[in-house]
Amino acid sequence: MKSNPRKTAFILSVILLVLGTFSLLWILLYPGRDESYTAYIHVDGTLFKTIPLDEVDNPYEFTIKTEDGHYNTICVEPGSIRISSADCPDLICVKQGIVTNSLLPITCLPHKLVISLKPTDEITDTPDAITH
C-alpha cells in the first residue's frame, strides 16, 4: 500500500463523521407521530400477543413465564406499555420504563423477549377499497 497513513486517517474520520451524523439525525428527527400504536410481544422469535394500545381502557398487568421458569411482568396502560418487573440479571427492560412510540423496542435479551410498537393503521390487513 502506497497511501500515507495521514490520508487514510482523514478518509476514516470522514466515514465516522458521516455515520455519526446520520445516526444522530435519525434519532433526533424520528417522527414522533401521535398515532395509535399496537404492541407486538415476541417471545423467542414467535408472536406471543398483540395489544392495540389505544383500545386499553383500564391499566392491567400480566406475566410472561419463560420455559426455564423466569418471568417478565408487563404493565399495559392506555397508549403505553412497560415491563414493570422481571428477574433477568441486568433489568435493562425494566429500567427502560414506559414506551409510547416505535423508536425503540423494549428488549429483554436474557429472556429473548421483544416488545415492539407499530402504528395501528399501517398494519391493518383489511384492504382500503375493493373494486369489481
Place this chain on the structure above:
Amino acid sequence: MKLSTHKLTILALFTTIALGLYWVESLLPVPVPIPGIKLGLANIVTLIILKNFSIREAFPVLMIRILITTFLFSQFISMFYSLSGGILCMLSMHLIHRLLKGHFLFLTGVFGALFHNLGQLCVAMLLTSSLAPLTYLPFLILSGIITGLFTGLCAHYAQKYLGRFLHSQSIQ
C-alpha cells in the same frame, strides 16, 4: 510463534489488566437503558497489544479474557455476545491498524468499538430471531464512536509510557 518467557509474562500481565478493567467497568452504572452500550475499557489492552505486538498475540489474550470473564461474572449466553463482538472487533482493528500503518491508534479503537457493537447486534438478531434489535443500530453507532474514542485515546496516551517501557526491555 516462538514464545519467550519474557513475552509470556508480559502477555499474562496484560490479560490480568484486561480482567481488572472488565471488573472495574462492571461496577460502573450505565446511564442509558439500551442493551449493548458499555465503555469497553478492556479494549484498551487489546489495542496496546496490537500496537506493540500483533494480532497473533492479541487474539489469544482476548479469548482467554472472554472465557474467564464469562465464568466469573456472567451467564453462559453472554459468551456468544462477547465472542461475536470480540472477534469482529479484533479483525476490524487488525485491518484498520494495518491500513494506518500503526499510527492514529484512537481511530483503530473507534472502529473496533463500532464492529464490536455490530457483532453483538447480529447475535441479538439471531437469538431473538427477529429484526427488532436493528432499531438500536443508530444508538449503537453513536455510542460506539464515543466510547471507542475514549478507550482509543486512553490506549494512545498509555502507549506513550508503556511503549518506552516495553521496548526498553528488548522485546522484538
